[in-house]
Amino acid sequence: MSTYRIQGATGEWEVVIGLEVHAQVTSNAKLFSGASTEFGAEPNTQVSLIDAAMPGMLPVPNRECIRQAVRTGMAIEAQINAWSRFDRKNYFYADLPQGYQISQLYHPIVGEGQLLIEADEKAGIPEDKIIGIERIHVEQDAGKLMHDQHPTMSYVDLNRVGIALMEIVSKPDMTSPAEAGAYVRKLRSILRYVGSCDGNMEEGSMRADVNVSVRKPGEEFGTRTETKNVNSVRFVMQVIEYEANRQVDVLENGGTVDQETRLFDVATGTTRTMRSKEDAHDYRYFPDPDLLPLELDDAFLTECRESLPELPDAKRARYEGELGLTPYNARELTAEVETFGRFETLLSATAAKIGKPEKAVATQVANWALSVAPGVMKSLGDEADPAHATAEAQASILAMQDKGEISGGQAKEIYEIVLKTGRDPEEIADSEGLKQVSDTGAIEEAIDAIIAANEDKVAEYRGGKDKLFGFFVGQTMKAMQGKANPAVVNQILKDKLG
Amino acid sequence: MSDLTNLGVKAIRDGVAGGDFTAREVAKAFNANVAAAKDLNAFIVATPEKALEAADAIDAKRAKGEELGKMGGVPIGMKDLFCTDGVQTTAASHILEGFVPQYESTVSANLWKAGAGMLGKLNLDQFAMGSSNETSYFGNVLSPWKKAGSNAALIPGGSSGGSSTAVAARLAPAATGTDTGGSIRQPAAVTGITGIKPTYGRCSRWGVVAFASSLDQAGPMARDVTDCAIMLEAMAGFDPKDSTSLDMPVPEWEKGLNPDLTGKKVGIPREYRMEGTDQAILDSWERGKEWLRDAGAEIVDISLPHTKYALPAYYIIAPAEASSNLARYDGVRYGLRDLPEGAGLQDMYAATRAAGFGDEVKRRILIGTYVLSAGFYDAYYTQAQKIRTLVAQDFEKAWGECDLILAPTTPNAAFPLGGFDGDPLAMYLNDVFAVPASLAGLPAMSVPAMLNGDGLPLGLQIVGKPFDEQGVLNAGLAIEQRSGFDAKPEKWW
Numbered sequence: 009m010s011t012y013r014i015q016g017a018t019g020e021w022e023v024v025i026g027l028e029v030h031a032q033v034t035s036n037a038k039l040f041s042g043a044s045t046e047f048g049a050e051p052n053t054q055v056s057l058i059d060a061a062m063p064g065m066l067p068v069p070n071r072e073c074i075r076q077a078v079r080t081g082m083a084i085e086a087q088i089n090a091w092s093r094f095d096r097k098n099y100f101y102a103d104l105p106q107g108y109q110i111s112q113l114y115h116p117i118v119g120e121g122q123l124l125i126e127a128d129e130k131a132g133i134p135e136d137k138i139i140g141i142e143r144i145h146v147e148q149d150a151g152k153l154m155h156d157q158h159p160t161m162s163y164v165d166l167n168r169v170g171i172a173l174m175e176i177v178s179k180p181d182m183t184s185p186a187e188a189g190a191y192v193r194k195l196r197s198i199l200r201y202v203g204s205c206d207g208n209m210e211e212g213s214m215r216a217d218v219n220v221s222v223r224k225p226g227e228e229f230g231t232r233t234e235t236k237n238v239n240s241v242r243f244v245m246q247v248i249e250y251e252a253n254r255q256v257d258v259l260e261n262g263g264t265v266d267q268e269t270r271l272f273d274v275a276t277g278t279t280r281t282m283r284s285k286e287d288a289h290d291y292r293y294f295p296d297p298d299l300l301p302l303e304l305d306d307a308f309l310t311e312c313r314e315s316l317p318e319l320p321d322a323k324r325a326r327y328e329g330e331l332g333l334t335p336y337n338a339r340e341l342t343a344e345v346e347t348f349g350r351f352e353t354l355l356s357a358t359a360a361k362i363g364k365p366e367k368a369v370a371t372q373v374a375n376w377a378l379s380v381a382p383g384v385m386k387s388l389g390d391e392a393d394p395a396h397a398t399a400e401a402q403a404s405i406l407a408m409q410d411k412g413e414i415s416g417g418q419a420k421e422i423y424e425i426v427l428k429t430g431r432d433p434e435e436i437a438d439s440e441g442l443k444q445v446s447d448t449g450a451i452e453e454a455i456d457a458i459i460a461a462n463e464d465k466v467a468e469y470r471g472g473k474d475k476l477f478g479f480f481v482g483q484t485m486k487a488m489q490g491k492a493n494p495a496v497v498n499q500i501l502k503d504k505l506g
Numbered sequence: 507m508s509d510l511t512n513l514g515v516k517a518i519r520d521g522v523a524g525g526d527f528t529a530r531e532v533a534k535a536f537n538a539n540v541a542a543a544k545d546l547n548a549f550i551v552a553t554p555e556k557a558l559e560a561a562d563a564i565d566a567k568r569a570k571g572e573e574l575g576k577m578g579g580v581p582i583g584m585k586d587l588f589c590t591d592g593v594q595t596t597a598a599s600h601i602l603e604g605f606v607p608q609y610e611s612t613v614s615a616n617l618w619k620a621g622a623g624m625l626g627k628l629n630l631d632q633f634a635m636g637s638s639n640e641t642s643y644f645g646n647v648l649s650p651w652k653k654a655g656s657n658a659a660l661i662p663g664g665s666s667g668g669s670s671t672a673v674a675a676r677l678a679p680a681a682t683g684t685d686t687g688g689s690i691r692q693p694a695a696v697t698g699i700t701g702i703k704p705t706y707g708r709c710s711r712w713g714v715v716a717f718a719s720s721l722d723q724a725g726p727m728a729r730d731v732t733d734c735a736i737m738l739e740a741m742a743g744f745d746p747k748d749s750t751s752l753d754m755p756v757p758e759w760e761k762g763l764n765p766d767l768t769g770k771k772v773g774i775p776r777e778y779r780m781e782g783t784d785q786a787i788l789d790s791w792e793r794g795k796e797w798l799r800d801a802g803a804e805i806v807d808i809s810l811p812h813t814k815y816a817l818p819a820y821y822i823i824a825p826a827e828a829s830s831n832l833a834r835y836d837g838v839r840y841g842l843r844d845l846p847e848g849a850g851l852q853d854m855y856a857a858t859r860a861a862g863f864g865d866e867v868k869r870r871i872l873i874g875t876y877v878l879s880a881g882f883y884d885a886y887y888t889q890a891q892k893i894r895t896l897v898a899q900d901f902e903k904a905w906g907e908c909d910l911i912l913a914p915t916t917p918n919a920a921f922p923l924g925g926f927d928g929d930p931l932a933m934y935l936n937d938v939f940a941v942p943a944s945l946a947g948l949p950a951m952s953v954p955a956m957l958n959g960d961g962l963p964l965g966l967q968i969v970g971k972p973f974d975e976q977g978v979l980n981a982g983l984a985i986e987q988r989s990g991f992d993a994k995p996e997k998w999w
Contacts, residue, residue: 061834064589064713066748107833292878297720297827299749
């Protein structure tokens with residue numbers, strides 16, 4: 009249970025949060041027309057006759073958009089409705105050419121599901137928590153108005169009209185900004201795993217309507233407000249923080265919270281009234297007579313299920329259980345599609361190169377992928393060419409390290425050169441002298457010289473001063489200019505010192 | 507040469523193919539009739555050059571010995587509800603005045619592909635809302651018919667009133683119509699021509715200005731049953747651009763025409779015997795039964811118990827859909843824009859739609875908006891949908907007892923222009939026999955039966971099972987062969 013509370017003058021208040029996330033479906037074509045969905049095109053260049061609502065034009069559902077919504081539903085373990093229907097949501101606005109949005113009010117394609125947010129003590133989430141999902145339905149996006157193109161007129165860009173959105177409606181199960189943030193991040197991660205939405209909040213591919221209410225612990229739900237179109241995790245958390253405190257102030261000053269739609273002002277971090285309940289539209293929803301009910305057959309559902317990738321929770325469990333990674337590493341590596349993608353490619357390349365099972369090299373590869381490699385990349389800044397960061401090159405470095413041919417420090421140095429030049433790691437190790445000496449002869453020679461020069465310390469060591477072992481190691485490494493294989497050095501020293 | 511404009515679709519097609527006359531001669535003859543019939547106001551736009559162009563293409567094909575198509579060399583009128591590439595399409599409204607589509611409706615494209623040519627865009631009730639063609643922004647269409655001994659102007663029916671007048675007055679051998687709640691059958695009946703509304707989904711709705719999507723269905727209007735069969739074959743077909751299109755092959759209706767009804771049962775629905783129906787209408791119904799019996803059919807009484815609820819349900823469902831379908835006419839992207847000085851978006855909507863829509867269209871938008879609004883939806887729209895289901899079930903049960911249903915098309919003959927001024931509800935009653943088949947999506951046609959005492963034509967309606975256009979056409983043919991109906995209006999225009 010979240011411990012997040014608003015401390016009011018009259019005591020503690022609990023916050024109740026529900027989110028409606030609009031996620032743009034990844035698909036080349038719009039929900040009901042063949043027009044392209046590419047972001048950032050010139051205004052009104054990706055508009056079909058259907059999108060522009062020319063007379064007599066009819067919508068035809070795009071199977072890929074439906075498929076993505078179903079796969080998303082399956083990824084949140086939701087009930088998939090083999091029979092669903094499209095409804096029209098009627099209202100007038102210049103960015104809505106049809107005068108209605110085709111949506112699904114009465115019979116959504118996806119029913120109840122759920123999503124797990126992980127414990128994060130620091131963020132105030134003491135334990136794992138299941139957040140219920142009420143439904144997912146598909147609907148059309150609207151266009152955009154541009155108010156800065158003309159002194160007295162607004163311009164309309166219809167490129168976005170008709171792009172498929174999934175509206176993912178949570179239950180009011182979240183009780184702190186941190187939980188809401190974790191929910192959005194987790195949902196985003198799942199969508200990206202499934203490939204049904206690119207999750208790009210800056211480009212508006214994902215935006216949230218944030219429902220917030222407050223109540224005294226144990227009491228009934230308070231009146232909620234809905235803040236529209238919030239487009240980052242941070243802003244979602246800010247909205248909740250601001251709205252919860254505002255509502256507590258209103259209530260403690262004897263006022264009532266109005267059920268209303270609000271807008272978030274990014275500049276001030278505050279929300280303000282957009283329209284009150286009295287001004288709420290009557291959307292006159294009714295089944296769209298241009299479209300037949302959507303019926304999904306078993307073959308379609310089976311394909312959707314079988315095409316699902318391993319999902320974040322399962323992957324994380326497998327990383328911990330099968331690969332033996334630490335919970336931290338497992339979580340970090342599975343958070344993003346790109347991260348686990350790089351990791352798994354590198355893991356398989358490294359295991360192949362070394363000739364060991366993945367499990368045996370997983371920790372080494374995880375540490376490399378999470379801290380060593382990004383560290384080198386970061387330290388080089390613009391000097392690094394990310395194109396050189398191939399799995400093959402990195403696997404080659406890790407293999408040399410695994411065999412004891414190079415040290416951890418040398419691995420970093422080699423990787424630096426790889427990132428700058430794209431040269432072959434083994435060639436670098438050879439030609440730049442970045443290899444450990446494992447040649448026992450050379451090491452023995454050096455150790456013999458050190459023992460000879462430090463007879464007093466040898467005596468002390470043999471007399472029981474074990475700590476001096478490190479001194480001999482240091483001296484040997486220094487004599488070998490840091491290139492000696494530490495394991496070999498240790499072994500020889502132990503033999504010689506007795 | 508005899509007057510080519512007395513010929514129908516089949517005669518023209520076969521005559522052109524056989525070299526009796528050229529397609530150009532046919533097109534010129536009809537173009538001349540169109541030009542000379544301005545008084546009837548059947549056309550919003552005449553396109554004589556389109557008709558000639560299509561005719562020349564057919565003549566050229568014939569010269570090369572190529573296939574001429576199902577409608578090769580037949581010029582037709584196109585109801586101005588079908589979008590035609592490069593030719594103004596208005597739905598007889600001010601709000602779409604001057605709108606020139608950059609696309610061709612599937613149905614019209616199919617017709618051009620079959621070798622037909624376009625004489626022009628036919629007048630209609632505004633957005634196909636009306637039963638008298640009095641709601642057009644471009645003025646009333648007049649029926650070519652007059653009551654015996656009267657000079658009063660009569661309505662040509664609606665909404666396909668331009669189509670019915672054009673065919674009845676020999677301005678076109680055939681025309682497209684659309685039928686939402688009788689808009690093909692009623693005008694056909696009151697002008698003494700033949701028209702069929704096929705099963706919902708047979709003809710693509712793509713590119714047809716929408717009135718009520720779940721009911722709208724295109725069909726042919728022509729001089730006889732055979733011509734309707736030929737033209738329907740050319741119009742119909744699966745269209746992936748219309749989600750409600752029937753994914754079924756188009757039967758060869760013309761080839762399948764057979765007036766022998768031996769073994770067929772024809773149902774007479776007792777609920778269609780309504781008070782206030784003209785005696786002449788009842789007489790025509792009796793004759794229809796005799797004709798069908800004579801053609802070998804067995805006549806059986808049937809019951810369609812929810813008939814009386816069909817009309818009220820229709821006048822909820824159709825306006826509900828229309829109120830939403832017509833929201834796109836907002837002055838933003840095309841068509842009329844009325845932007846008063848200093849006006850904002852809402853003002854622009856209000857001014858544009860106030861100026862752009864006629865009274866009947868506004869009335870239906872208001873009704874539709876009302877029945878869909880919060881608090882009323884269940885009482886009206888949901889109830890109406892239930893009734894629609896019950897009406898459909900009535901028919902399904904009836905098909906256990908009969909193969910076809912025979913009924914009057916309209917409760918009365920053509921009425922005078924302005925006859926229902928100020929009483930839209932009385933006008934709506936004109937659709938009472940037509941609406942049930944629309945709600946159930948069934949194929950239904952009107953064929954001329956006889957003239958009433960005033961010398962005005964009356965039609966008989968045949969309703970068939972889903973997809974059984976053939977059965978409907980065959981029964982129509984049986985009536986046509988026995989009615990001997992060959993009356994045509996005296997030319998006065």
